[in-house]
Amino acid sequence: MDDLHAIGRLIRRYNVDGDRGRIEALSACFLEDGVLDAAGGVMEGRKAIIDNLSKPRGSDRLEVVRHHLSTHSAEIGQDGISATGRTYFSVLTNIGLDHHGVYVDRYRKLDKNWFIQHRQVRIDWQSPDSLFRALPVRDRGL
Numbered sequence: 524m525d526d527l528h529a530i531g532r533l534i535r536r537y538n539v540d541g542d543r544g545r546i547e548a549l550s551a552c553f554l555e556d557g558v559l560d561a562a563g564g565v566m567e568g569r570k571a572i573i574d575n576l577s578k579p580r581g582s583d584r585l586e587v588v589r590h591h592l593s594t595h596s597a598e599i600g601q602d603g604i605s606a607t608g609r610t611y612f613s614v615l616t617n618i619g620l621d622h623h624g625v626y627v628d629r630y631r632k633l634d635k636n637w638f639i640q641h642r643q644v645r646i647d648w649q650s651p652d653s654l655f656r657a658l659p660v661r662d663r664g665l
Contacts, residue, residue: 526606529637530597530630534610537639538590546576554631554638561644562658581655586617597630604632605640614655622649622658 533552540549550569553559559566559575566572580588590612597608608630613623624646631640646658 526599526603526632526637527597530606530608531595533630533637533639534595534608534626534628535592538592538612541576542588542590546573549576552639553642554633554640557639558641559639559644560642562646562656581653584617585654587615588621589615591615597628606630606632606637616654618650618652618654620650621653621655623647624661 537549537552540546540552550572553569553572556568557572559572563575563578566575591614593611593613595608595610597606599606606629608626608628610626610628611623612626614621624644627643627645628639629641630637632638645661647661649655649658649660
Protein backbone atom coordinates (compact mmCIF):
# COMPACT_ATOMS: atom_id res chain seq x y z
CA MET A 524 0.00 0.00 0.00
CA ASP A 525 2.92 2.39 0.61
CA ASP A 526 3.72 2.42 -3.12
CA LEU A 527 0.13 3.30 -4.00
CA HIS A 528 0.16 6.15 -1.48
CA ALA A 529 3.45 7.41 -2.92
CA ILE A 530 1.96 7.41 -6.43
CA GLY A 531 -1.07 9.33 -5.11
CA ARG A 532 1.23 11.95 -3.57
CA LEU A 533 3.11 12.17 -6.87
CA ILE A 534 0.01 12.98 -8.94
CA ARG A 535 -1.18 15.53 -6.38
CA ARG A 536 2.25 17.19 -6.32
CA TYR A 537 2.18 17.47 -10.14
CA ASN A 538 -1.09 19.41 -10.00
CA VAL A 539 -0.20 21.65 -7.05
CA ASP A 540 3.14 22.58 -8.62
CA GLY A 541 1.49 23.23 -11.98
CA ASP A 542 -1.27 25.39 -10.51
CA ARG A 543 1.29 27.42 -8.57
CA GLY A 544 3.45 27.94 -11.67
CA ARG A 545 6.34 25.87 -10.30
CA ILE A 546 7.10 24.27 -13.64
CA GLU A 547 10.58 23.01 -12.71
CA ALA A 548 9.12 21.26 -9.64
CA LEU A 549 6.33 19.82 -11.81
CA SER A 550 8.91 18.49 -14.28
CA ALA A 551 10.70 16.74 -11.38
CA CYS A 552 7.63 14.50 -11.08
CA PHE A 553 8.82 12.86 -14.32
CA LEU A 554 11.77 10.62 -14.98
CA GLU A 555 14.61 12.56 -16.58
CA ASP A 556 13.48 11.20 -19.97
CA GLY A 557 9.78 11.10 -19.05
CA VAL A 558 7.08 11.95 -21.59
CA LEU A 559 4.14 14.32 -21.25
CA ASP A 560 1.64 13.89 -24.09
CA ALA A 561 -0.77 16.79 -23.70
CA ALA A 562 -2.59 19.46 -25.69
CA GLY A 563 0.72 21.30 -26.09
CA GLY A 564 2.16 18.31 -27.93
CA VAL A 565 4.43 15.46 -26.95
CA MET A 566 7.19 16.65 -24.63
CA GLU A 567 10.09 14.26 -24.11
CA GLY A 568 12.33 14.92 -21.13
CA ARG A 569 12.20 17.39 -18.27
CA LYS A 570 13.73 20.26 -20.27
CA ALA A 571 11.09 19.95 -23.00
CA ILE A 572 8.35 19.87 -20.37
CA ILE A 573 9.71 23.03 -18.72
CA ASP A 574 10.12 24.82 -22.07
CA ASN A 575 6.61 23.94 -23.25
CA LEU A 576 4.70 24.55 -20.01
CA SER A 577 6.44 27.88 -19.45
CA LYS A 578 4.61 29.32 -22.48
CA PRO A 579 1.30 31.19 -22.06
CA ARG A 580 -1.62 28.74 -21.81
CA GLY A 581 -4.53 30.88 -22.81
CA SER A 582 -6.33 34.16 -22.40
CA ASP A 583 -4.79 37.07 -20.53
CA ARG A 584 -8.05 37.01 -18.53
CA LEU A 585 -6.90 33.75 -16.90
CA GLU A 586 -6.46 34.69 -13.25
CA VAL A 587 -6.61 31.39 -11.38
CA VAL A 588 -6.19 27.71 -12.29
CA ARG A 589 -7.01 24.85 -9.95
CA HIS A 590 -6.81 21.21 -10.99
CA HIS A 591 -9.06 18.97 -8.91
CA LEU A 592 -8.48 15.22 -8.86
CA SER A 593 -11.25 12.72 -8.32
CA THR A 594 -11.26 9.01 -9.15
CA HIS A 595 -7.78 7.51 -9.14
CA SER A 596 -6.81 3.93 -9.83
CA ALA A 597 -3.28 2.53 -9.97
CA GLU A 598 -1.80 -0.94 -10.16
CA ILE A 599 1.75 -1.91 -9.31
CA GLY A 600 3.40 -4.22 -11.84
CA GLN A 601 4.69 -7.65 -10.86
CA ASP A 602 8.24 -6.32 -11.03
CA GLY A 603 7.47 -3.88 -8.18
CA ILE A 604 9.05 -0.94 -10.00
CA SER A 605 6.46 -0.21 -12.69
CA ALA A 606 2.84 0.82 -12.37
CA THR A 607 -0.05 2.11 -14.44
CA GLY A 608 -2.83 4.46 -13.47
CA ARG A 609 -5.78 6.59 -14.48
CA THR A 610 -6.91 9.75 -12.72
CA TYR A 611 -9.92 11.91 -13.52
CA PHE A 612 -9.41 15.67 -13.23
CA SER A 613 -11.44 18.86 -13.48
CA VAL A 614 -9.94 22.30 -14.02
CA LEU A 615 -11.52 25.37 -12.47
CA THR A 616 -10.61 28.88 -13.57
CA ASN A 617 -12.17 32.25 -12.88
CA ILE A 618 -15.06 31.24 -15.20
CA GLY A 619 -15.82 28.11 -13.15
CA LEU A 620 -15.46 24.66 -14.71
CA ASP A 621 -13.11 25.18 -17.66
CA HIS A 622 -12.39 21.63 -18.83
CA HIS A 623 -12.05 18.06 -17.57
CA GLY A 624 -10.50 14.78 -18.57
CA VAL A 625 -8.30 11.90 -17.50
CA TYR A 626 -4.58 11.30 -16.99
CA VAL A 627 -3.45 7.93 -18.33
CA ASP A 628 -0.11 7.20 -16.71
CA ARG A 629 2.81 4.83 -16.57
CA TYR A 630 5.01 5.17 -13.49
CA ARG A 631 8.49 3.91 -12.64
CA LYS A 632 10.16 3.50 -9.26
CA LEU A 633 13.78 4.65 -9.20
CA ASP A 634 15.92 4.75 -6.04
CA LYS A 635 12.84 4.16 -3.83
CA ASN A 636 10.93 7.09 -5.41
CA TRP A 637 8.08 6.97 -7.91
CA PHE A 638 8.14 9.10 -11.07
CA ILE A 639 5.87 9.56 -14.05
CA GLN A 640 7.37 7.73 -16.99
CA HIS A 641 4.63 8.64 -19.47
CA ARG A 642 1.51 10.76 -19.01
CA GLN A 643 -1.19 11.13 -21.63
CA VAL A 644 -3.62 13.96 -20.87
CA ARG A 645 -7.01 13.24 -22.46
CA ILE A 646 -9.55 16.06 -22.54
CA ASP A 647 -13.20 14.94 -22.33
CA TRP A 648 -14.84 18.36 -22.44
CA GLN A 649 -13.97 22.05 -22.67
CA SER A 650 -16.26 24.97 -21.92
CA PRO A 651 -17.12 27.18 -24.89
CA ASP A 652 -16.08 30.05 -22.58
CA SER A 653 -12.75 28.42 -21.65
CA LEU A 654 -9.88 30.72 -20.83
CA PHE A 655 -7.42 28.15 -22.23
CA ARG A 656 -6.63 27.87 -25.90
CA ALA A 657 -8.77 25.32 -27.73
CA LEU A 658 -7.92 21.84 -26.47
CA PRO A 659 -8.38 18.64 -28.49
CA VAL A 660 -11.44 16.91 -27.03
CA ARG A 661 -11.18 13.14 -27.35
CA ASP A 662 -13.62 10.81 -29.01
CA ARG A 663 -16.35 9.78 -26.56
CA GLY A 664 -15.84 6.09 -27.43
CA LEU A 665 -12.54 5.86 -25.51
